[in-house]
Amino acid sequence: MKLYVIGLGPGGEEQMTLRAARALEACDCVAGYGLYLDLIKNLLDGKTRIETGMTREIDRCIAARDAALSGKTVAVVSSGDAGVYGMASLVIEVCADFPELEIEVIPGVTAACAGGAALGSPLTCDFAAISLSDLLTPWEVIEKRLRAAAAGDFCIALYNPVSKKRAGHLQKACDILLAVQPPETVCGTVRNIGREGESFTLTTLGALRDTKADMLTTVFIGNSRTKAVGGRMVTPRGYKGV
Amino acid sequence: MKLYVIGLGPGGEEQMTLRAARALEACDCVAGYGLYLDLIKNLLDGKTRIETGMTREIDRCIAARDAALSGKTVAVVSSGDAGVYGMASLVIEVCADFPELEIEVIPGVTAACAGGAALGSPLTCDFAAISLSDLLTPWEVIEKRLRAAAAGDFCIALYNPVSKKRAGHLQKACDILLAVQPPETVCGTVRNIGREGESFTLTTLGALRDTKADMLTTVFIGNSRTKAVGGRMVTPRGYKGV
Numbered sequence: 149m150k151l152y153v154i155g156l157g158p159g160g161e162e163q164m165t166l167r168a169a170r171a172l173e174a175c176d177c178v179a180g181y182g183l184y185l186d187l188i189k190n191l192l193d194g195k196t197r198i199e200t201g202m203t204r205e206i207d208r209c210i211a212a213r214d215a216a217l218s219g220k221t222v223a224v225v226s227s228g229d230a231g232v233y234g235m236a237s238l239v240i241e242v243c244a245d246f247p248e249l250e251i252e253v254i255p256g257v258t259a260a261c262a263g264g265a266a267l268g269s270p271l272t273c274d275f276a277a278i279s280l281s282d283l284l285t286p287w288e289v290i291e292k293r294l295r296a297a298a299a300g301d302f303c304i305a306l307y308n309p310v311s312k313k314r315a316g317h318l319q320k321a322c323d324i325l326l327a328v329q330p331p332e333t334v335c336g337t338v339r340n341i342g343r344e345g346e347s348f349t350l351t352t353l354g355a356l357r358d359t360k361a362d363m364l365t366t367v368f369i370g371n372s373r374t375k376a377v378g379g380r381m382v383t384p385r386g387y388k389g390v
Numbered sequence: 391m392k393l394y395v396i397g398l399g400p401g402g403e404e405q406m407t408l409r410a411a412r413a414l415e416a417c418d419c420v421a422g423y424g425l426y427l428d429l430i431k432n433l434l435d436g437k438t439r440i441e442t443g444m445t446r447e448i449d450r451c452i453a454a455r456d457a458a459l460s461g462k463t464v465a466v467v468s469s470g471d472a473g474v475y476g477m478a479s480l481v482i483e484v485c486a487d488f489p490e491l492e493i494e495v496i497p498g499v500t501a502a503c504a505g506g507a508a509l510g511s512p513l514t515c516d517f518a519a520i521s522l523s524d525l526l527t528p529w530e531v532i533e534k535r536l537r538a539a540a541a542g543d544f545c546i547a548l549y550n551p552v553s554k555k556r557a558g559h560l561q562k563a564c565d566i567l568l569a570v571q572p573p574e575t576v577c578g579t580v581r582n583i584g585r586e587g588e589s590f591t592l593t594t595l596g597a598l599r600d601t602k603a604d605m606l607t608t609v610f611i612g613n614s615r616t617k618a619v620g621g622r623m624v625t626p627r628g629y630k631g632v
Contacts, residue, residue: 155503157407165499166411167404206629229503236511237624241632244619251622253507257407257497261397261471265495269478273527274535276518276544284628285515289543293516296542300535302518377486380493382479386526387448390483 149249151216153236155229155256158342160187163262168254172223179212180225187343188225196220209235209242216249229258233279233307260305263338263366266348268380270336270368271303280317281308294321298328303374303383306367318367322357325369329353334370336381341366350376391491393458395478397471397498400584402429405504410496414465421454422467429585430467438462451477451484458491471500475521475549502547505580505608508590510622512578512610513545522559523550536563540570545616545625548609560609564599567611571595576612578623583608592618 152171157163164172172178172191179198198215200208209224216222226234236253243249264271276297282290297304304325309318325333331354338348339362351359353369361367374383384390394413399405406414414420414433421440440457442450451466458464468476478495485491506513518539524532539546546567551560567575573596580590581604593601595611603609616625626632 155507162409162412163407165399165405165407169408170404206632229499229506231503231506231511231513232517233514233627234511236507237514237627238629238632240510240619240622240624241626247620253511255499255503255507257471257499258503261473261497261500261503264471264473265397265478265497268482269473269476269495271473271519272475272479274518274520274532275474276516276539276542277513278516290516293542293544296538296544297518299541300518300538301531302535302538377482378489378493380482382482384483385475385479387480390448390480 149216149219150221151212151239151243151249151251152223153230153239153251153253154223154225155234155254156184156188156225156227157257158228158259158262161191163257163342165256168256171254174221175223176220177212177215177222178225179208179222184225184227205235205238206242209238212239213243213246213249217246229256231255232258232277259307259341259366263305263341263368266338266341266346267336267368268377268382270370270374270381270383271305272383272385273303275303275305277305277307279307280321281311282314291324294324298325301371303371304369306369309361309365309367310363318361319357322353326353326357334374334376334381336368337361337365339365350379350381391458391461392463393454393481393485393491393493394465395472395481395493395495396465396467397476397496398426398430398467398469399499400470400501400504403433405499405584407498410498413496416463417465418462419454419457419464420467421450421464426467426469447477447480448484451480455485455488455491459488471498473497474500474519501549501583501608505547505583505610508580508583508588509578509610510619510624512612512616512623512625513547514625514627515545517545517547519547519549521549522563523553524556533566536566540567543613545613546611548611551603551607551609552605560603561599564595568595568599576616576618576623578610579603579607581607592621592623
């Protein structure tokens with residue numbers, strides 16, 4: 149019995165790997181957040197949808213598991229990569245007592261990579277991915293990680309910089325980074341990654357602090373070597389002679 | 391005039407996005423390291439290859455740029471994601487004085503995501519990607535980042551844990567992490583990510599220190615909450631009631 153966990157990439161079906169598309173095709177049931185299922189609706193003809201709301205992830209994974217146990221081929225889908233702020237860990241956990249289920253996680257393009265490509269190449273060398281959502285991680289832990297990332301001179305991809313319920317997280321994050329990094333540090337934001345209307349902006353850490361981002365935005369913070377080159381955000385790899 | 395920089399994903403063409411495959415199809419010339427070009431040779435029929443050795447990346451990007459300036463449609467390809475330890479930054483840099491060239495970076499599945507999927511879901515929450523290669527980054531900087539990642543309780547994906555010329559880097563890295571993290575920290579290694587013979591092993595940080603990894607291996611270090619579940623490496627997302 150087979151249960152797939154599939155990363156769809158950032159947008160529609162063009163952003164998916166061939167491997168992900170083939171696995172989806174083999175499925176009877178597909179479980180996911182409605183918005184993500186709509187992005188791939190052309191691939192879901194004749195398949196049963198298992199939908200629950202954004203905050204009912206455990207129920208969704210259990211429903212997918214039970215459908216798989218009943219003999220269906222099932223996929224749980226996440227946008228981006230299923231292993232990065234996605235559903236893969238939860239699926240493995242809710243299936244822990246069902247070794248008869250074979251779980252195959254199929255990776256996808258995460259927002260750090262897709263948004264980075266839109267901006268240029270901000271994460272070329274060592275980087276950290278940090279979510280500013282304190283729904284599942286205490287805010288003190290997030291602050292500790294921001295401080296550590298700045299101390300290590302990592303490039304940073306900030307997931308979930310704002311939400312309806314949380315105001316000021318991006319500003320607080322910038323203040324923590326500004327204690328270590330200069331205000332002219334090159335930064336970038338990308339909206340609607342991989343979707344219609346994708347757009348990006350280059351900015352600085354000082355200006356980012358007072359920027360109003362929205363829920364569709366991913367934020368990129370440069371390290372000490374990041375620069376703007378021809379309107380793109382670039383962290384050099386370090387080759388001599390360039 | 392168009393110059394693509396394309397992330398191929400970890401292995402053969404099945405690991406590529408549809409968008410990457412379509413862009414490749416539109417190209418007259420493809421530049422890349424021979425090993426990666428061989429992995430997608432079915433897609434290169436009738437196209438000119440621009441090949442240089444592993445350490446002649448600047449020459450390769452300049453040759454690709456010049457082919458694009460002569461009117462060809464050209465792709466520079468990287469394995470994984472072109473923006474993560476890949477060619478995207480170098481291409482943008484060598485094209486800085488040629489604004490007539492439109493550079494489109496097409497993201498791919500990086501080894502952190504692809505290797506993570508093989509292991510389960512080790513990077514679910516905040517994570518750091520660190521390369522142990524000191525070819526382009528001084529070793530002291532790498533050590534600083536390892537210390538910072540451990541201080542921030544990040545999950546870690548270690549790229550390039552060993553090479554022909556560098557012995558003992560993985561052991562040194564583990565010693566730095568062991569100063570902060572307990573030896574029973576759950577770790578994993580993946581060999582031949584996304585290619586024939588892909589295999590993974592779960593281990594601990596204490597045991598990893600004395601493991602002989604090879605150049606085909608990517609290493610994953612858990613954070614304080616990472617655990618083994620049903621033979622997979624899982625960092626829980628933090629949902630209550632699981």
